[in-house]
Amino acid sequence: MTDDLRTDSELVSSARQGDLRAFEELVRRHSAGLFAFIYRMVGNRDDAEELAQEAWVRAWQGLKGFKGKSGFKTWLFRIGINLAINFRSRRKVHEELSEIMPAGAENEPGTIYQQRVREELVKKALQGLPPAQRTALVLSVYEGLSYQEIARVMGKSVRAVDSLLVRARWGLRQILEPARKKGLI
Amino acid sequence: MKCHKVKRLLSRMVAGEVSAELQRAITDHINLCANCRTDYEELKQEQELLLSADVPGLSPYFVTRTIARVQELARKKREAGSWLRLHWLWRFAAGLVVAIGLAVGIVIGTGLGSNGGTSADLAVLNTIPSIEELFAGGE
Numbered sequence: 001m002t003d004d005l006r007t008d009s010e011l012v013s014s015a016r017q018g019d020l021r022a023f024e025e026l027v028r029r030h031s032a033g034l035f036a037f038i039y040r041m042v043g044n045r046d047d048a049e050e051l052a053q054e055a056w057v058r059a060w061q062g063l064k065g066f067k068g069k070s071g072f073k074t075w076l077f078r079i080g081i082n083l084a085i086n087f088r089s090r091r092k093v094h095e096e097l098s099e100i101m102p103a104g105a106e107n108e109p110g111t112i113y114q115q116r117v118r119e120e121l122v123k124k125a126l127q128g129l130p131p132a133q134r135t136a137l138v139l140s141v142y143e144g145l146s147y148q149e150i151a152r153v154m155g156k157s158v159r160a161v162d163s164l165l166v167r168a169r170w171g172l173r174q175i176l177e178p179a180r181k182k183g184l185i
Numbered sequence: 186m187k188c189h190k191v192k193r194l195l196s197r198m199v200a201g202e203v204s205a206e207l208q209r210a211i212t213d214h215i216n217l218c219a220n221c222r223t224d225y226e227e228l229k230q231e232q233e234l235l236l237s238a239d240v241p242g243l244s245p246y247f248v249t250r251t252i253a254r255v256q257e258l259a260r261k262k263r264e265a266g267s268w269l270r271l272h273w274l275w276r277f278a279a280g281l282v283v284a285i286g287l288a289v290g291i292v293i294g295t296g297l298g299s300n301g302g303t304s305a306d307l308a309v310l311n312t313i314p315s316i317e318e319l320f321a322g323g324e
Contacts, residue, residue: 122238
């Protein structure tokens with residue numbers, strides 16, 4: 001059977017025996033999702049790629065300890081969450097000083113400019129949330145996970161996830177209020 | 186349903202995490218309450234804004250680079266493992282040499298004792314004159 005037809009758990013079990021080809025297939029399969037998730041957590045492409053690669057290295061090193069109680073993707077994302085949260089806390093001061101829009105963006109054609117404004121707004125709004133709220137919101141909005149799944153990934157109760165998401169939504173509203181007043185949303 | 190309860194449930198509603206029955210109850214309230222309706226509309230706008238933001242593409246060599254890094258780690262681990270095995274062999278060899286040395290020493294020592302001093306080494310000792318012989322010779 002070719003690697004792309006094998007399930008994650010079959011690939012994980014081969015990779016645990018040292019089969020790098022099986023691990024490569026897992027990397028191929030989950031890298032885009034992991035990268036997108038980390039990018040939304042840290043708001044920078046280079047940092048997100050670096051962290052995604054680090055997550056894969058840690059996954060390889062920790063593969064023997066992976067018991068398979070949760071799915072491989074859940075386990076992988078958990079590694080990504082820890083890396084992104086720790087990374088953010090080191091860069092907080094720098095991020096708070098950053099501007100909303102990159103220089104020269106106002107010279108771009110209307111729709112591209114609007115899209116870039118929206119993307120920068122989203123990035124800034126997400127970065128403005130506390131890490132746990134941001135994690136829950138990204139998992140809910142972009143990964144489409146249910147509250148129960150988010151609770152499993154984050155190691156929290158469904159009630160705690162509900163509370164995090166309510167606070168995240170209201171926090172987001174406060175951060176976006178100036179943009180709303182300017183008519184950017 | 187009271188406003189504070191509806192406000193609490195709005196984020197669940199936007200995430201599609203409410204039952205059909207609860208959704209109907211919230212919608213009924215929103216239709217009557219302008220304040221909660223505004224909150225709900227704003228939440229929906231924010232959800233749309235979040236979903237409108239694209240993520241840049243992953244660089245084309247990400248998988249290759251990641252696998253190369255993992256391969257390097259695997260190679261280092263293998264090498265470290267073989268060095269440890271070699272190290273273990275060296276330790277075993279050193280232990281073996283010491284053990285053989287001790288065994289040879291014991292065999293020689295036991296041999297000397299059981300021959301009652303008639304070995305070549307003791308023969309040399311016998312040629313040395315005693316103190317009485319030295320004094321007797323001097324008189």
